[in-house]
Amino acid sequence: MRRVSVDIGGTFTDCFVVWDGKYIEAKALTTHHNLALGFNEALGKAYRDLGLELEEILAQVDSVRYATTLGTNALIEHKGPRIGMLVTAGYEATVPLSRARGYGEGLDILGQQDLPNAQRPDPLVLPHMIRGVRERVDFQGDLVMPLDENDVRAQIRELVDRGAEIIVVALVNSVVNPAHEQRIEEILLEEYPSHLLGAIPVVLSHQVAGRKGEYVRASSAIVDGYLHSTMYHALSALEQNLRAHRYEQPMLVIHNSGGMAQLNSTDALQTIHSGPVSGIGASEHLAMQCGLGNVVATDMGGTSYDIGIVVEGGIKHYDFNPVIDRWLVSVPMVHLVTLGSGGGSIASYDRMYDTVKCGPESAGSDPGPACYDRGGMRPTVTDxxxxxxxxxxxNYAGGSIPLNPRRAAAAVEDTLCDELDCSVIEAALLIREKVDDNMANGLFTELRARGYDPKDFTMLAYGGNGPLHCCGIAQNLSIDKILAPPFSSVFSAVGAGNLHQLHIHETSLYMVLYDSNSRRLFDDYVRFNDIVADLKERGTQDLLRQGMAREDIHHSLELDMRYGNQLVQTTAVIPRHEVRGPADVLAIIEQFSEDYGKRFGKGSQAPEAGIRINTIRVAAFVRHETVQFEDIKPLPAERRKSPPPPSSTRTCHFVGHAGAFETPVWSRAAIEPGMQIAGPAIIASEVTTFLVNPGWNFVAARQGASWFLRA
Structure with a gap:
């Protein structure tokens, strides 16, 4: 296997190369003005280890896979085109009203409890850029009012005159009958053919989101349209860079669904959070292969701290209506929580509480933390x-980024010391304590909200700063086991190399499996089977277009179900994809009952209210060869060995401990599997630093994995 996988973050570009059984990791600063430059630099470090040239590697690898936070950053920075929107006449206010509570989406708990004072997000599409067209289709897809094509042409011209750079179309009930949306696309291309300079892209909502829910489907299409140009140009530039260096295969892009696809089969919305999702995918793969049980994946990079949960058996949590920035969308996405805590998080004085505040604002890679000596003037966690x-x-980042302690001290002193009446070291300890507390609180809230006890989990600490902060986070949560996985500094890039090509298609409907009034079971088997077959075929065609063989394509079937008119839906994975009689219907009901009971408690099932399906979802996927992890469980205490003498010592300060510690320092390359080091200690590598707090033990495992165990 020869493969290159890349995770482009807000601060660093991580690269992981698999070359005939050899694994190589490398990092470089992200070059936001041209992502290809950071990619070439990171890959350059890898190919120098192989003794090859860039063109030699790219000409021989089987695939290049990208995960990126580019779309996330563009959305946060509000850098997008002017959007024009066409909706069904009479529904022009659906998006601005946002269900009357949409401006609470994306706020913390306190903000959502005080909605009258909540600040609305700046709209992605301005109200005067929303136009209604005369047409109507009912909930079953039957025609109520034909599309007035003259009205459509007039509205399109008015939007273009007002400066629309992209047109989003979101008509009522278009997921059950998309004919009018498709005809509007044809009309737009007739008015503004693609060969004309300035032709306008068009986004159809039924192609972005296949479920009902007018507001979330419209907002999904808006976000996709808002990011379309940014993602198209940035990813196209990356693909052109590959072509210029003799790579001839299609470029693959990681999706937030936990799969990947070629660039020409990727929507901009699917790339949101694809980097962190890759890390969760790698965590799942590692946990299943090495029998780790429940793990909580924590990725601390330069900009953010991402949390994902993988319970025993490799079951991932999905969000089917996730909030992206401040917008509720309808796209299946692996569940994760992102906190604004990273190495580049800026520290400031919190005047209200007379203490330190960390994040969510980040110094990024340009100018970066003050100690980077690139013009940054504000203190960060790295400082x-x-x-x-x-x-x-x-020797930070393998010596590629020399750090300036005087700049760091000056930034901390100027910002915090006078306000807090403390020394530089005391202020730095406050920064460290605050950022670790923020991440521990986020981790605790996520686990407890889903009914889990943190003590039942192994914490996976990866990302460039994960092993540096993990002990401080874990000791606040009574977590006794931390694993810095193999290739921890580029673990999300490892995950990008392990994902399978996958497409998810779904459709909303009203399908009653058990009618409590008439006490009848569902018997329209042809309807159910036809819908599943259609969704399977759509996913199959997506993969066939990308050169996959039909015999390699697999499918999984999921149903969103609920009792009666309950608001809560439960997703059931159904092993049998056809319904041929009452026994198959009862098997689906039994699977739903079992899953519902696991989630809400045995005996909570309510079949007397009726049972219905709201969404049918089919995932089509092709499995690929994956990176294999060795057995990385720590050796028993009696078999552990002592480390060699440290290479040096360093004066360190730790939160909760008075005075300084003369802390021994080892090179990670000198620590063999089975060796144990008692904290405080530092184990340094070219790509990350392992900090062992007092009261913890560091135990080396195979394949570069490292355990932190509470003493």
Missing amino acids: ADLLLGYLDPQ
Whole structure:
């Protein structure tokens, strides 16, 4: 297997190369003005280890896979085109009203409890850029009012005159009958043919989201349209860079559904959070292969801290209506929580509470933390880590980024010391304590909200800063086991290389499996089977277009079900994809009852209210060869070995401990599997730093994995 996988983050571009059984990891600063430059630099470090040239690698690899936060950043920064929108006449206010509570989406709990004072997000489409067209289709897809094509042409011209750069079409009930949306696309191309300079892209809502729910489907299409140009140009530039260096295969893009596809089969909305989702995919793969049981995946990079849960058996949590930035959308996405806590998180004085505040604003890669000596003037978490002695100024990021302690000290002193009446070291300890507390609180809230006890989980700490902060986070949660997985600094890039090509198609409907009034079971088997077959074929055709063989394509079937008119839906994975009689219907009901009972407690099932299906969802996928992890469980205590003498010592300060510690420092390359080191200690590598707090033990495992065990 020869493969290149890349995770382009807000601060660093991570690269993982698999070359005939050899695994190589490399990092470089993200070059936001041209992502290809950061990619070439990171890959350059990898191919130098192989003794090859860039063209030699790209000409021989079987695939290049990209995960990126580019879309997330563009949405947060509000950098997008002017959108024009066509809706069914009479529904022009659906998006601005946003269900009357939409401006609470994306706020924290306190913000959602005080909606009258909540600040609305700046709209992605302005109200005067929304136009109604005369047409109507009912909930079953039957025609009520034909499309007035003259009206459509007039509305399109008015939107273009007002400066629309992209047209989003979201008509009522278009998921059950998309004919009018499709005809509007044809009319737009007739008015503004693609060969004309300035031709306008069009986004149809039924192609972006296949479920009912007018507002969430419209907002999904808006977000997709808003990111379309940014993602198209950035990813096209990456693909052109590959072509220029003799790579001839299609470029693959990671999706937030936990799969991937070629660029020409990817919507912009599917790339949101694809980097963190790749890390969760790698966590699932590692947990299943090595028998780790319940794991909580934590990815601390330069900009954010991402949390994902994988329970025993490899079951992932999905969001089917996730909130992206401040917008509720309708797209199946692997569930994760993102906090604005990373190495680049900016520290400031919190005047209200007379303490330190960390994040969510980040210094990013340009100018970066003050210690990068690139013009940054505000203190960050990385500056605090440097001042506390954890980082080597001469060998940070393998020596590619020399750090300036004087700049870090000046930034901390100017911003915090006078306000808090403390020394630079005391201020740095406050920064460290605050950021670790923020991440621990986010982790605790996520686990407890889903009914889990943190003590039942192994914490996976990865990302460039994960092993540096993991002990401080875990000791606040009574977590006793932390695993820095193999290739921890580029673990999300490892995950990008392990995902399968996958497409998810779904449709909303009203299908009663059990009618409690008439006490009848569902018997329209042809309707159910035809819908499933259609969704399967759509996914199959997606993969066939990408060159996959039909015999390699597999499918999984999921049903969103609920009792009666309950608002809560439960997703059931159905092993049998055809319904041929009452026994098959009862098997579906039994599967739903079992899943419902696991989620809400045995005895909570309510079949007397009736049972119905709201969504049918089919995932079509092709499995690919994956990276294999070795057995990484720590050796028993009696079989562990002592480490060699440390290479040096460093003066370090730790939260909760008075005075300084003369802390021994080892090179990660000198630590063999089975060796144990008692904290405080530092184990340094070219790509990350492993900090062992007092009261913890570091135990080396195979394949570069490392355990932190509470003493």
